[in-house]
Amino acid sequence: MSCISPQQTFGEINLEELKVSSGNMLHAIEPSYKGIPPGQLRRMGKAVRLGVGAALPLMDEAAELDGIIIGTANGGMEDCIKFLNQIIEYDEGTLTPTNFVQSTSNAIAAQIAFMNSNKGYNITHVHRGLSFENALLDALMHSMEHPEKKYLLGGLDEISNYNFNIDFLIGCFKKEFTANDNLYGHDSDGTIAGEGAAMFIISGDSSNALAAVRSIKTLHSWDPDDIRKGLNDFLQEADINIDKIDLLISGENGDKRYTKYSNIVEENISYTIPVIRYKHAVGEFPSATAIAVWLAVHFLNSGRVPGHMQKNGKVEKLPDSILIYNCYQGLQHSFILIQRAG
Amino acid sequence: MKSTGQSKLSMSKVFVTGMGTISSLGRTVEENRTSLREGISGIGRLENFNSKYAGVLPFAEVKLGTESLKEYLSISDRGVTRTSLLALHACLEALDDSGLSREEVQSHRTAFIGANTVGGMCLTDELYSDANRTKDASPFIASYDAGSVSIFVQEQLIIRGISNTINTACSSSANVIMFGCRLIKNGLADRVIVGGVDSLAKFTINGFNSLHILSPEPCTPFDNDRKGLNLGEAAAFLILEKEELVRNKNVYAEVSGYANANDAFHPSSLSEEGEGPYKSMIEAIMIAGLLPRQIDYINVHGTATENNDRVESRAMIKLFVDVPEFSSTKSNTGHTLGAAGALESVFSILSLYHGELYPHLRFNAPISETGLVPVKEYKKTTLSHVMSNSFGFGGNCSSLVFSKV
Numbered sequence: 001m002s003c004i005s006p007q008q009t010f011g012e013i014n015l016e017e018l019k020v021s022s023g024n025m026l027h028a029i030e031p032s033y034k035g036i037p038p039g040q041l042r043r044m045g046k047a048v049r050l051g052v053g054a055a056l057p058l059m060d061e062a063a064e065l066d067g068i069i070i071g072t073a074n075g076g077m078e079d080c081i082k083f084l085n086q087i088i089e090y091d092e093g094t095l096t097p098t099n100f101v102q103s104t105s106n107a108i109a110a111q112i113a114f115m116n117s118n119k120g121y122n123i124t125h126v127h128r129g130l131s132f133e134n135a136l137l138d139a140l141m142h143s144m145e146h147p148e149k150k151y152l153l154g155g156l157d158e159i160s161n162y163n164f165n166i167d168f169l170i171g172c173f174k175k176e177f178t179a180n181d182n183l184y185g186h187d188s189d190g191t192i193a194g195e196g197a198a199m200f201i202i203s204g205d206s207s208n209a210l211a212a213v214r215s216i217k218t219l220h221s222w223d224p225d226d227i228r229k230g231l232n233d234f235l236q237e238a239d240i241n242i243d244k245i246d247l248l249i250s251g252e253n254g255d256k257r258y259t260k261y262s263n264i265v266e267e268n269i270s271y272t273i274p275v276i277r278y279k280h281a282v283g284e285f286p287s288a289t290a291i292a293v294w295l296a297v298h299f300l301n302s303g304r305v306p307g308h309m310q311k312n313g314k315v316e317k318l319p320d321s322i323l324i325y326n327c328y329q330g331l332q333h334s335f336i337l338i339q340r341a342g
Numbered sequence: 343m344k345s346t347g348q349s350k351l352s353m354s355k356v357f358v359t360g361m362g363t364i365s366s367l368g369r370t371v372e373e374n375r376t377s378l379r380e381g382i383s384g385i386g387r388l389e390n391f392n393s394k395y396a397g398v399l400p401f402a403e404v405k406l407g408t409e410s411l412k413e414y415l416s417i418s419d420r421g422v423t424r425t426s427l428l429a430l431h432a433c434l435e436a437l438d439d440s441g442l443s444r445e446e447v448q449s450h451r452t453a454f455i456g457a458n459t460v461g462g463m464c465l466t467d468e469l470y471s472d473a474n475r476t477k478d479a480s481p482f483i484a485s486y487d488a489g490s491v492s493i494f495v496q497e498q499l500i501i502r503g504i505s506n507t508i509n510t511a512c513s514s515s516a517n518v519i520m521f522g523c524r525l526i527k528n529g530l531a532d533r534v535i536v537g538g539v540d541s542l543a544k545f546t547i548n549g550f551n552s553l554h555i556l557s558p559e560p561c562t563p564f565d566n567d568r569k570g571l572n573l574g575e576a577a578a579f580l581i582l583e584k585e586e587l588v589r590n591k592n593v594y595a596e597v598s599g600y601a602n603a604n605d606a607f608h609p610s611s612l613s614e615e616g617e618g619p620y621k622s623m624i625e626a627i628m629i630a631g632l633l634p635r636q637i638d639y640i641n642v643h644g645t646a647t648e649n650n651d652r653v654e655s656r657a658m659i660k661l662f663v664d665v666p667e668f669s670s671t672k673s674n675t676g677h678t679l680g681a682a683g684a685l686e687s688v689f690s691i692l693s694l695y696h697g698e699l700y701p702h703l704r705f706n707a708p709i710s711e712t713g714l715v716p717v718k719e720y721k722k723t724t725l726s727h728v729m730s731n732s733f734g735f736g737g738n739c740s741s742l743v744f745s746k747v
Contacts, residue, residue: 001343068604073487080463080545081473087548088470092394100549101609101735104459105488105509110736113604119621122604122738123517127507128489134506138521141528162473166486169472169479200343211343220496220505297343331493341343 001210002057003294004028004050005196005282013298015306018281021180024173025159026194026283036115043098044111046195047075047158051108052115054197055152059116065201066149067121067142068109070156071135073128073286075105078160108156121151129328131155132287133218136336139202140213147204155290156197159283164193172284172329174254181308183254183280191253194283198290200297209341211297214238214321219333227264227333231325234335240321245269245337247299247319249292250311251326253279261327269323274313276305289326289334296322296338356523357747358594360440360581361688362432362537365675366402366574370435375692378700379720383674385560385572393544395551400560401542402574402676404428420481423462426494429539432577433495436535440581441591446533453504453531455522456492457514457538458680461485464543491539503531509680511734512643513602514538515578516683516742520600522582532587537579540680546573553610555647563644563670564651564716566707571645574676578684580691595691598727599630599743610735611649616657618739619643619731623661626729626741637666637743638725639699641690642716643733644670645677650733655712667723669702669716683732683740690730691744698722 003009006026007019019029028050033041035056041049051070059065080103086095101107106124113122121142125134132155139153167173174190183192206212215238219230235242248269252262266275276299282291299305299322305315324336363370366384367377377384388396390403411427412418415434437447446452462485463469469486471477484490492507504525508517515538522534540546550556550573557570582597603625605618612618627634643654658665671689678685693699702716726746733739 073489081469083549084463084466084470084473084545087466087544092544092548095548095552097549097552097610100552103549104511104735106511106734106736106738107609109510110604110609110738113606113737114609117606119604119606119617121602122510122736123521123602124509125506126488126509127492127505128487130506131489134504137504137506137530138524141524141530144528145524165475166472166483169475169483202343209343213343218504220493220501 001200001294001297002054003198003291004031004054005291006194007281018181018308021192024178024192025164026180026192027159028195045076045079045102047072047156048102048108048111050158050197051154051156052111054199055112055154058152058199058201065118065120065152067151068112068118069123069135069139069151070109070154071125071132071287072105072108072156073126073131074157074163075108076103077163078158079103081162129286129332130218130334132290133216133334136216140216143202143204150201150203152199153202154197154199155287157195157285157287159193159195180280186254187256189255189257191255191279191284194285194288196282196291198294206341211300212339212341214337214339217335220331222330224260224264227261228268230333231265231268231335238337240337242269245321245323246273247276247322248273249276249278249296249322249324251279252277253284258327258330261333262325265325272313274315275311276309277311278309286328289324292324292326293336293338296324300340354527355585356526356582356597357585357588358580358597358691359583359588359591360436361594362435362439363576363578363685363688364404364428364431365576365678365685366404367674371688378671378674378689381701381703383560383703385676393547395547399556399558400572402572403542404575421485422494423482423485424464424541425458425461425539426491428541428577429456429491429495430498432537432579433535436579436581442581448500448502450502451532452501453525453534454492454496454501455506455518455534455536456495457508457518458488458491458540459509459511459514460540460543460546461488462490463545464541466544510738511736512679513683513732513734513738513740514680516732516740517602519597519684519687519742520602520740523597523600526582526584533581533583535579536582537577538681538684539577540575540678542573542575546679557646560704561646561673562704563646563673564709564714565705566709568646568651570647572676574678576675576678576681576685578681578688580684580687593747594695595744596747597742598745599626601625601629602740605737605739607737612653612733614653616653618737619654619657619733620660622739622741623657623731626743630743630745632727634662636727637729639693639728640666640668641686641730642668642670643731644672646672652709655709655714659712665714667699667717669700673703686730687742690728694725694728694744694746697724
């Protein structure tokens with residue numbers, strides 16, 4: 001797996017030291033993108049750059065991938081509005097097609113396929129705050145259908161000024177200046193913006209696996225009671241006893257309107273299970289769950305959970321089963337269960 | 343990572359039990375079928391909104407204004423886009439056609455998978471203002487992304503199962519049908535509402551125009567003299583149900599084969615050898631457990647661009663000893679982008695179900711290199727297996743096979 005985010009997650013991993021934000025936006029730390037020809041790199045929009053950049057280290061590992069499965073809600077948004085601005089500013093005159101071609105969200109999966117001559121299954125899921133979850137579900141179905149095959153799975157979104165503006169006007173972000181190291185201390189509406197890309201190789205074959213994705217469930221509801229029921233259904237479907245879960249990664253993001261959902265999940269799991277929060281480190285974006293999955297697998301393998309991510313209950317023993325809960329804008333919810341492989 | 347999904351693969355067949363469409367050919371499946379039989383083209387003048395290209399280029403428009411759509415559907419919310427309204431219109435027809443009860447639609451075992459490429463970007467001026475924050479938020483502020491269309495329909499129908507939106511450009515809604523079938527076969531849903539939509543937009547008009555692939559005349563797919571594509575708008579939805587639950591219901595077809603492959607060649611054109619199209623066609627036929635000669639008809643992608651029709655012809659010649667009967671209904675509807683895969687699936691299924699082929703319009707001379715000639719006249723015939731092709735930007739190629747039940 002591989003991850004580019006606003007924290008030191010790419011190459012030499014250092015999660016202990018929190019990179020502090022200088023405003024309500026957390027930008028990804030972009031690597032030097034060795035391996036992408038400079039001519040191509042210049043033409044790539046940011047979403048494509050993040051996606052291709054995060055996928056590159058995995059392409060070396062898995063020479064023969066059977067498909068590319070991407071989840072992104074805003075992929076290509078920057079190019080999209082750049083093209084739209086051209087339409088308005090040049091009054092539908094003679095326009096250059098580069099932004100238009102890059103504006104479709106499937107440009108990331110396509111670019112990864114071109115760079116690796118990958119002619120396999122290729123798809124892009126764009127269901128807003130469940131884009132990555134649907135990509136993961138797709139990958140899980142593939143691993144059932146063809147256990148011997150390997151798929152690249154990824155989730156990513158970019159911050160462009162444009163989607164920041166739109167989401168700001170919707171009310172997603174805090175109006176007051178909020179440093180990320182005090183995100184949960186702000187008792188107000190909204191959160192801070194983030195971006196990032198996490199990529200995984202998924203296979204039904206467990207040899208050398210870093211972790212097992214046990215189960216996923218998605219919900220669409222404003223009703224906190226549905227989340228309570230959803231959690232119970234999820235645990236039943238995954239056939240796991242609640243006491244077997246030893247870590248909760250919560251998508252809590254400092255937006256006071258939505259803490260009721262994460263509270264319900266915390267209350268129903270157990271007060272003794274350590275709760276991990278990460279949105280202060282990477283910000284909020286529709287495919288942020290991809291980062292949560294990356295963190296879960298990282299915790300399982302390194303056994304180290306940075307102090308700034310621990311909400312309560314110190315992580316004393318190595319976790320075996322990690323539950324990820326996410327809520328996007330109060331409406332789109334997901335549960336993912338990650339376990340130690342084997 | 344290893345995956346130990348909770349799903350169980352089953353051998354369940356997936357049947358189509360309901361269909362709904364709204365396009366430049368009509369507001370219902372039956373109106374669309376009549377237009378197809380009579381060789382009517384929906385390609386004409388753009389009237390619903392202002393664009394520099396309105397009088398210059400032809401477009402295939404749904405001749406129903408956005409306000410009339412809202413009235414017909416009893417939607418009063420100001421922030422709903424034309425794309426969402428067209429989708430709901432087609433969805434309601436498909437649900438009515440399948441006879442699903444409210445309980446069945448709202449069951450946790452019913453999934454909704456939609457596709458579109460333009461979302462709320464049909465609202466050029468509003469999006470410009472919101473994205474650049476030139477004014478206060480417009481009523482459409484939360485309706486620009488592709489997901490907003492599915493989320494709107496999902497909330498109207500009260501869908502409680504899996505919901506998703508897919509965007510693989512012009513092959514989007516073919517992939518939606520494939521994803522829906524796989525949800526049923528993996529035991530994750532009993533029935534899935536699948537489909538695609540796109541409305542005409544300055545965004546796509548200017549985009550395709552900047553690539554110089556819009557024809558100044560009504561398009562002529564697979565013709566030696568073709569001059570490019572016409573953009574159209576439409577929505578098409580299908581109800582997929584697990585075989586065991588269908589019982590005595592009317593079944594239009596079985597979705598017997600599906601495949602998705604990437605051409606991995608160029609962002610906006612296909613490789614000369616057409617590896618992606620060849621791979622998606624042959625894999626779909628293999629999944630269906632068929633031989634290429636058993637395909638009786640192909641609804642080709644046939645956009646009428648120089649590149650697509652040549653490459654698609656080559657891939658067909660490579661795959662079939664004798665190329666089956668084929669036609670491009672884009673000569674009637676224009677290229678409806680995110681709706682195309684689902685719309686053309688409905689048309690393919692109508693051919694299969696009624697045993698009839700519709701005339702491909704304005705065909706004059708075959709491409710000299712390949713010599714392929716489409717169906718030119720309406721005819722009754724027996725069909726057992728039909729295929730629908732959809733290829734998109736980014737090399738995204740998908741093929742579907744439908745079989746008679």
